[in-house]
Amino acid sequence: MEDVKANRIKGKRFHMTSAWSTFFVWIVICAIMAVLSPYFLSVKNFLSIAQYSAITGALAVGMTIVIVGGGIDISVGSVVTLVGMVLAAIMPASGSVPLMIIAALAIGVACGLANGLLVTKLNIVPFVVTLGTMEIFKGLAFLTTRGVNTPFNNLDFAAIGRGYSFGQIPNSFIIMLCMIVVGAFLLKMTPFGKKIFAVGSNATASKLAGINIKKIKLSTYIICGICAAIAGLISTSQNSAGLTNSGDGAELNAIAGAVLGGASLAGGSGSMVGTLIGVLLLNTITNGLNLLGVSSYWQLVAQGAILVFAVIVDSFKHKS
Amino acid sequence: MSELLKLKGISKEFPGVKALQNVDLELNRGEVLALLGENGAGKSTLLKIISGVYLPDAGEIYVDGEKKNFKIPADAAAEGIGIIYQELSYYDELTVAENIFVGKLPKANRIKVDWKEMNRRAKEILARLNVQIDPRALVKTLSTAEKQLVEIAKALASDTKILIMDEPTSALNDAEVKSLIEQTRKLAGEGIGVIFISHRLEELFAVADRIQIMRDGKRIDSFSMKDATPEKLVQLMVGREIKDMYPKGEIKKGDVVLEVKHLKNKTLKDISFSVRAGEILGVFGLMGAGRTEMCKAIFGASKLQEGEILMHGKPVKIHSVEDAKKAKIAYLPNDRKKEGLILSQSVKENFASAVIDRYTKGKGFIVDKKRVDRNADKWIKKLNVSTPSGDTVVETLSGGNQQKVVVGKWLETSPDVIILNEPTRGIDVGAKVEIYKLIEELCQEGMAVVMVSSEQAEVLSLTDRAIVLCEGRLTGELCCDDYTQERLMEYAIGGGA
Numbered sequence: 001m002e003d004v005k006a007n008r009i010k011g012k013r014f015h016m017t018s019a020w021s022t023f024f025v026w027i028v029i030c031a032i033m034a035v036l037s038p039y040f041l042s043v044k045n046f047l048s049i050a051q052y053s054a055i056t057g058a059l060a061v062g063m064t065i066v067i068v069g070g071g072i073d074i075s076v077g078s079v080v081t082l083v084g085m086v087l088a089a090i091m092p093a094s095g096s097v098p099l100m101i102i103a104a105l106a107i108g109v110a111c112g113l114a115n116g117l118l119v120t121k122l123n124i125v126p127f128v129v130t131l132g133t134m135e136i137f138k139g140l141a142f143l144t145t146r147g148v149n150t151p152f153n154n155l156d157f158a159a160i161g162r163g164y165s166f167g168q169i170p171n172s173f174i175i176m177l178c179m180i181v182v183g184a185f186l187l188k189m190t191p192f193g194k195k196i197f198a199v200g201s202n203a204t205a206s207k208l209a210g211i212n213i214k215k216i217k218l219s220t221y222i223i224c225g226i227c228a229a230i231a232g233l234i235s236t237s238q239n240s241a242g243l244t245n246s247g248d249g250a251e252l253n254a255i256a257g258a259v260l261g262g263a264s265l266a267g268g269s270g271s272m273v274g275t276l277i278g279v280l281l282l283n284t285i286t287n288g289l290n291l292l293g294v295s296s297y298w299q300l301v302a303q304g305a306i307l308v309f310a311v312i313v314d315s316f317k318h319k320s
Numbered sequence: 321m322s323e324l325l326k327l328k329g330i331s332k333e334f335p336g337v338k339a340l341q342n343v344d345l346e347l348n349r350g351e352v353l354a355l356l357g358e359n360g361a362g363k364s365t366l367l368k369i370i371s372g373v374y375l376p377d378a379g380e381i382y383v384d385g386e387k388k389n390f391k392i393p394a395d396a397a398a399e400g401i402g403i404i405y406q407e408l409s410y411y412d413e414l415t416v417a418e419n420i421f422v423g424k425l426p427k428a429n430r431i432k433v434d435w436k437e438m439n440r441r442a443k444e445i446l447a448r449l450n451v452q453i454d455p456r457a458l459v460k461t462l463s464t465a466e467k468q469l470v471e472i473a474k475a476l477a478s479d480t481k482i483l484i485m486d487e488p489t490s491a492l493n494d495a496e497v498k499s500l501i502e503q504t505r506k507l508a509g510e511g512i513g514v515i516f517i518s519h520r521l522e523e524l525f526a527v528a529d530r531i532q533i534m535r536d537g538k539r540i541d542s543f544s545m546k547d548a549t550p551e552k553l554v555q556l557m558v559g560r561e562i563k564d565m566y567p568k569g570e571i572k573k574g575d576v577v578l579e580v581k582h583l584k585n586k587t588l589k590d591i592s593f594s595v596r597a598g599e600i601l602g603v604f605g606l607m608g609a610g611r612t613e614m615c616k617a618i619f620g621a622s623k624l625q626e627g628e629i630l631m632h633g634k635p636v637k638i639h640s641v642e643d644a645k646k647a648k649i650a651y652l653p654n655d656r657k658k659e660g661l662i663l664s665q666s667v668k669e670n671f672a673s674a675v676i677d678r679y680t681k682g683k684g685f686i687v688d689k690k691r692v693d694r695n696a697d698k699w700i701k702k703l704n705v706s707t708p709s710g711d712t713v714v715e716t717l718s719g720g721n722q723q724k725v726v727v728g729k730w731l732e733t734s735p736d737v738i739i740l741n742e743p744t745r746g747i748d749v750g751a752k753v754e755i756y757k758l759i760e761e762l763c764q765e766g767m768a769v770v771m772v773s774s775e776q777a778e779v780l781s782l783t784d785r786a787i788v789l790c791e792g793r794l795t796g797e798l799c800c801d802d803y804t805q806e807r808l809m810e811y812a813i814g815g816g817a
Contacts, residue, residue, distance in 0.1 A: 189686050189687055190685055190686060190687060191676045191677050191679075191680055191684070191687055193687075194669070194672075194673075194676050194687055195676065197665070197669075198662055198665070198669075198673055201662045201663075201664050201665060202658070202661070202662045202663065202664075204658055204659050205653075205658065205659050205660060205661055205662050205673075206662070206673070207621065207641060208619075208621055208641060208651065208653055208659050208660070209641070209673045209674045209729070210640075210641040210642045210644075210645045210674055211641075211673075212640070212642065268662075268664055268665075269664070
């Protein structure tokens with residue numbers, strides 16, 4: 001909404017907001033896929049897209065908050081892996097689902113706290129901090145099981161990522177939607193959210209307005225860590241295993257989703273609804289290419305191209 | 321004198337705004353032409369047309385009597401038109417010489433830059449400007465005034481016949497302004513035509529031969545500087561008569577509100593002063609005197625090693641801006657774009673940014689949007705902010721209106737003392753007068769005001785008492801008969817009793 005108004009004032013009649021333009025692109029892609037593949041346009045297929053969107057979506061919620069606050073967190077993929085390995089390691093001792101959830105969230109908070117403290121206390125660039133912690137968290141994940149993929153059998157736990165509610169709606173998708181709603185509430189409605197936008201837009205002015213910018217930044221990284229832990233829960237549950245590569249590249253998909261949805265890497269702009277559409281767009285393309293039998297290598301190329309496209313759009317937004 | 325540049329009937333329209341309507345302009349060889357007008361009068365648009373950034377919708381441009389069509393800035397540069405923008409565009413990490421020759425480095429052969437030649441020519445140009453700057457020094461090590469001179473040198477490095485300076489003095493202090501004026505006169509003496517924009521009238525009288533006044537996108541008048549008086553200029557510029565630029569009401573002073581004792585840190589060396597309710601205390605000093613540092617230290621944005629801050633006689637501990645806010649201290653930063661505003665956000669969001677925690681419902685968890693709206697409407701009305709609405713992005717407002725937003729944001733915290741750091745920098749005369757009136761109103765309501773300014777006239781006219789800083793030390797306190805321009809300067813350069 002803010003963007004719409006700003007553009008109206010600047011007199012740009014044909015400039016849409018990112019969320020809307022992404023939505024438009026999504027519709028176009030759906031239309032193309034529907035023509036190319038007879039299997040695409042079905043309830044079952046869309047529910048499958050929803051299920052596959054859950055992990056990226058959960059990560060993208062936290063990523064959006066960090067990006068709006070002027071930061072970036074590329075360690076979230078490793079957090080997903082770490083959560084999986086730790087849960088697989090403790091699963092034989094206790095199969096209690098609440099315990100698993102608490103353990104995962106604790107890991108998320110710890111990782112987010114580490115990132116946040118390094119960024120705020122030592123004043124290191126977020127990209128470098130999280131590049132470092134990405135390696136550290138991944139190393140810790142390997143150490144947990146000595147680098148071995150560890151499957152387990154726990155039907156209750158598997159229901160988180162593979163179960164369905166209200167008929168055929170995947171639980172994982174419901175979890176992600178709840179996160180989107182909570183995230184949108186935080187960003188749009190609360191003083192905390194307003195401060196995240198302020199800090200991301202102009203940290204100096206925010207500090208001089210009496211906003212505790214370190215506290216705000218630290219909070220965004222902790223929230224991002226928690227979101228990554230939930231993504232890790234969903235992933236581990238879907239795999240019924242701790243896999244050494246479960247989070248590989250997930251951070252890039254999350255960033256791509258957020259940026260496609262209108263978050264600016266310069267900070268200070270972004271929205272949860274936009275991010276949701278961005279994530280759905282990414283997964284719709286993957287799904288469509290799968291249906292068409294395009295090889296997974298070409299899918300990687302397509303995903304990379306979309307990320308580049310999103311960043312180009314972002315830079316154009318800044319020029320205008 | 322021969323005519324160097326002539327604009328005839330220039331018009332330019334942007335969606336919804338007629339920025340320029342049928343504007344003429346003449347500039348002779350060796351002449352300094354002052355261009356005067358309030359913000360939004362169309363000066364910047366006119367400059368951008370002369371320098372080829374915008375294409376005019378109608379009208380003609382003649383250089384040396386020949387009709388020209390500038391399609392891109394390079395076309396104008398090829399005709400010897402150089403422009404120095406308000407926001408300086410230097411490269412901090414490059415040397416002075418590299419900055420001067422950026423885009424046209426002299427080459428020894430196809431690949432290698434001829435560093436010797438470059439530094440030699442840079443030295444030549446700097447000598448022409450009478451400045452002592454090492455061409456090999458990094459630009460980031462220079463003062464703002466020196467950076468400004470490097471910008472001028474850059475314009476001179478290509479064969480410049482016409483030099484346009486858009487508010488070159490807004491970040492300079494009086495002494496630096498004086499030397500810039502000398503350089504400008506020297507360049508005019510060499511036959512260069514200069515267009516000089518500034519809001520400070522006294523500068524225009526010192527530098528210009530002729531003046532052209534613009535208002536609402538039209539040329540209002542143009543005449544020799546000899547026929548100009550400040551009253552006449554202001555009247556033509558704002559289209560109405562401004563009788564008393566500085567309000568001079570008698571305000572009863574109350575008890576001491578803010579008192580600071582022996583402030584010390586890296587920059588500050590033992591600063592003490594106090595200010596009473598209803599009083600405006602002036603703070604004067606040259607660039608680098610520690611004025612901003614002093615403000616920030618009192619406001620909790622900068623660390624203090626020693627010293628005491630008292631509000632209403634009681635000591636307060638200020639370690640952060642939040643502490644200062646609680647102690648009812650407000651601070652208006654000197655750089656409103658970087659420190660005062662969140663430019664990409666709306667007017668109403670900026671108005672609420674210092675009090676957002678108070679504008680909540682649901683036990684403080686939810687922002688009360690209605691109160692945010694009402695707050696913006698209140699201040700827009702009270703401060704006479706000209707903005708389409710509270711939803712307008714603050715970046716699109718003029719400098720004066722932006723400043724009013726920063727003021728309103730702080731007044732909403734209902735402070736007992738407000739520290740204003742260069743409150744009128746880079747804003748037009750009309751808005752200045754409004755800010756002065758506002759400051760007086762605040763005093764009448766019993767607020768204590770600390771006003772930092774590098775304009776002597778402003779400090780002298782607005783305040784009855786001032787402290788002067790030099791190199792982090794308090795060199796003097798002036799009032800009554802002692803309070804003169806000469807004494808201010810004397811203390812500012814570290815002299816005095």
